[in-house]
Structure formats: structure tokens, C-alpha cells
Amino acid sequence: MARVELRNYRRAQSPLHTLFRLFRYFRHCRVLLICAVASILAYVACTIGASYCMRPLTNLLKESGITPNETYAKYLSLLAGLGTLYFLSAVTNYLLNRLMLETSTVIMRELRAELFARMQKLPISYFDANTNGSLMSYYTNDIEATNELLQHSITQMLISVTSLTGTIAMMLVLSMRLFAIMVVLGAIVLLVVRITTKISSHSYRAQQKNAAAVNGYIEEMIAGQRDIKVFTHEKQVMADFEPINDALYSASTTATTATSVVGPILNNLSHMFYAITCAVGTLWLTGEGTGGILITFLQYIRTFADRVSQIADQFNSIMLALAGAERIFDVLDTPAEIDEGSVTLAREGRDFYWVKPDGTHVPLKGDVRFYNVDFSYDPDKPVLKNLSLYAKPGQKIAFVGSTGAGKTTITNLINRFYDIQGGHITYDGIDVRDIKKDDLRRSLGIVLQDTHLFTGSVMENIRYGRLDATDEDCIRAAKIANAHYFISHLPQGYNTMLYSDGANLSQGQRQLVAIARAAVSEAPVLILDEATSSVDTRTEKLIEKGLDGLMAGRTVFVIAHRLSTVRNANAILVLEQGRVIERGSHADLLEQHGKYYQLYTNMIELA
């Protein structure tokens, strides 16, 4: 059963550092940011000012020595002032939301671009260690969380903190005595907030972790639908899904329960707060205008309590969103594939050259040699041991051996998907580590067993092998690959669009397009992972002819699955546990009566 990888869902490890790093992205939208901060200040000033209007309004009721007309005029002007402040606070709030929306869109664009660019530079080992699902969730969950953070959470937090500061200042201005009561009660509220936040953030983390497991599982099962149906594993898949779905259910229930408890507790506390201040205030405050002070103070208490509970809520979501941003930064900090190569391999027309330091061009011949190569993916599990082999220009080298013997690994070392730990590999006498990686890979044509076709026309998919190839080059390559006939019979010929990894083509047709793609690169060295096992004999013949056309005149490494490939090869290398145990032509090896003889006489398919 397929493995479900859990992403490491956690709270931000270094939230402040992540936050400052995120703030650096504001450098491209400084003006927007300044406007946003100004809007926050204006918004908070308006709301606090509106609350303050309660004082003169209340006092107006008891004001003596003025005529009813004067009272009425004052009353109207106060109401007009209050209305203006509420109107302004609505406008500034709208402005703020717009500004943060714009700002976060700009930043998200940059972050997505950086993330995507970094992923293009990461070594293949990174993709081995991370499932597609977990990589995708950087672009979905984590980008979304960061967007939410920038668009709402940070803004709300800034509003809450500014408003809280302003409210405290106004409370101090109104009455120091009442503020003293506030401090005591505030300490109690903070304690409660701290405890409940701890509980809720813990359960939220559990919820996120379980959600990741469920999503990862679903994604994997969707990708494997064909295999699930073929092996009639539907029931098993459902049975495996149930426990992780249940785990998500209980984690979500705990999380929502914890959150739903925080609100009422804080609400009740704020009511108590309100009542106590009201009672004490009535007893303590004496003299002219005390009614206005008390009413306004109570108004501020409400704001205070609201802001504190908002900060508690936002703190949690900010921490979780920062964890998303942190994961994105982790990817951005993952070291890119190192390329210490300095030797340039250039293409001119249809030929490849090695450009020597003095500028002279030496045609590439395609001579590849391994000298005592040691390699392992994991340090404690050697895969290739002291492996030596050579392919002279134009030779066809076939690898045979049981599964896991190291055939694919060898081909992955030629193009430097991985670096060797011992020995060296040369290409026309140059150590491959000295060749610029892009140049090296461009001078190797590769046909993988499991080809990926991109969304685009057939022509564009063939051109993927060499981006500057003309339409004529692509058609010529398709002819070499024996793909021209079937492509010409597609509804729009070479302009037929391919979708979902070429799902509208048969497996054999996809393989022929892949061969054409390698043919258009016209590289002097070819690496073929033959894929004929899952196609019918007629298609196999087509592919065989396509491959023969492609291989002519080039050095070829082929992971052989067909007897014909092996028979035609200049040399057959028999691998076992990362070692070459036999080398020779088909006839030589049969004569030796060794492993190859056994493979050949016992099996039709060799690998």
C-alpha cells in the first residue's frame, strides 16, 4: 500500500525572524504600506474619537445654565461630529482593506515567483525526498496562509494593538482611579487568554497535521486510481482512509470546541469587568461631569475587551500562518543544485563542441567512461561499488540485470542528477564535474520509460528537446522517431493539443513523442530507458524502429528490456548489486555461460 507522508505541520519555530523576513517583501510597495499605516492610525483615531463623544453627549443631559435651544444646537453638532467620525472610520477601514489587498497581491506574486524559481534550481534528490503532494501544498496551503496573514491577520493585529494603546491612553486621561481597577481585572483576563490560547493552538496544530495526512492520502489515491481499480483495492483504500479521516474529525472537534470556549469566557469576563467598573465608578466618582466620564470609560472598556480578545484570536492564526511562511522560507533557503563546472559545451547548428579555454572548438564525440565509481543515495547503503565502464563514440551499451541492480542509477550519474562519492566519470575525457551542468545535460538525449508530456501541442512537446528547433527540425525528428505517421493522422496533426500528461495519446504514441523529443536534441550521447513492455507488438515494432533511427551514429546507453536491443549492442554490461559482473557482446556472453546466459535462457524480458 502506498506510503502517506505527513508534512511537518508545526507552529512557526522562529516567528519573529519569519515576520521580519516577510516584512522585507514590503520594500516593493512602500507607498502602499505607508498609506496602510496612515489608514490604520486614522481608523483608530476615528473609532476612539467616536467613543469619546459619549462624554459631552452624556454631560449635555445634566448641563445647567443653557437654554433648551442651545442644548439642542449642541446636541445636533455633537451628533454630526459623531456621524462624521463613524463615516471616516468606515472609509479608512475600506481603504485599509483595499491597500492590504493590493500589497499582499504584490508580495504573493513575488513569493510565488521566488518559490517556483527556487524549485527549478533544487537538486533531484530534493524531489526524491518530498512527495508531489507536500510540494504542491507550498503553493496551496502555505501561500494561502501567508496571503491571509498579510491581507488580514497582520492588519487586524495592528489595528487591535493601536486601538488598545489609544484606548488605554484615553482611559488614563478620563480617570486614573477607574484605570487602576482595570489593571487588576486586565491581569485576570490576560491569564485566562493565555491558558485558553495554549489549549486552542495545540488543538489547531493537531487539526492541521491531520488535515495534511488526509489531503496527502487523497491526492495519492487519486493519482493511483488506475492501479487501485486494476488491483481491486477500493475496499482496502477506503478502510485505510477511515482512521485518518476519523483522526481529522476528532482533532477538528477538539479545535473548534477549544475555540468556541475562548469566546464565551472572554465575553463573560468583559461583562463582569463592565459591571464591576460601573459599580465602583458610581461609588468613587463624584463631582461635575462624572456621568460622562463613567459612560465613556465603560465604552472604552468594551473596546478594550474586544481588542484583547481579537489579539488572542489573531495571535493564534498569525502563528500558524507564520509557520506557512516559514515553510516557504525553508524551501527558499534549501541550497540550490551546485554547479561548479566551468567547461562549456556549445551547440552550433546540429553539432556539439567542447569550447576550450583558448576559444578553439573541439567536436564532441560522445566518449563516456566511469573510473572506479562509488555511489550511494543513503550513506549507509552503497548502490554502486568501484564501478568502471566505458562507451566509445558511437557504441551502444546495454545494461541488463535484476531489478535494483543499479541500471537507472548509472544513467542518473552521467547527467549528474546525483554526484558520485568516489572515482570519476568523463565525457570526451573531461571530468563531468568540470562541465557546466546545463551544457552537459543539453548534450545528452534522454528517453525515460515514464515520459512526461506537458500541456501544449505535439509540436511544442517535441520542441521541448531543443527550444530553438524549427518546425522543420521537429518534423524531421518525428520522422526519425517513426512518430510522423501517427502525428499526421491526429485531428490537428502537429498542432493537436495534449492535456494531462498526454492522456489523449496511447502509451506507445506518448513514447514515440518522447523519442522524437530526444531526436530533436541531436545530442551525441543518448540514454534510453526502454519502454516496450506495456505496449502491443505492433507498437513495439514502431518504437523499435523509432529508437533505431534515433540511435544511429550516437553513443547510446540503454537499459535493455528487449532481446533485440541486447543482441545489437556493442557491449552488454551485466550488473548485480551495483557491480559489473560481465561485459561482452551477446555472442561472447552466451559463450561464457555466466549470469547473462542464465538470464537469456530463462527469461524473455531481461530487466
Ligand SMILES: Nc1ncnc2c1ncn2[C@@H]1O[C@H](COP(=O)(O)OP(=O)(O)OP(=O)(O)O)[C@@H](O)[C@H]1O
Ligand atoms: N532516489 C533514490 N533514493 C534512494 N535509493 C534509491 C533511489 N533510487 C534508487 N534507489 C535504490 O538504489 C538501488 C538501485 O536502483 P536502480 O533504480 O538504479 O535499479 P535498477 O537496476 O534500475 O532497477 P529497475 O530495473 O527496477 O529499474 C535500489 O536498491 C534502489 O532501491
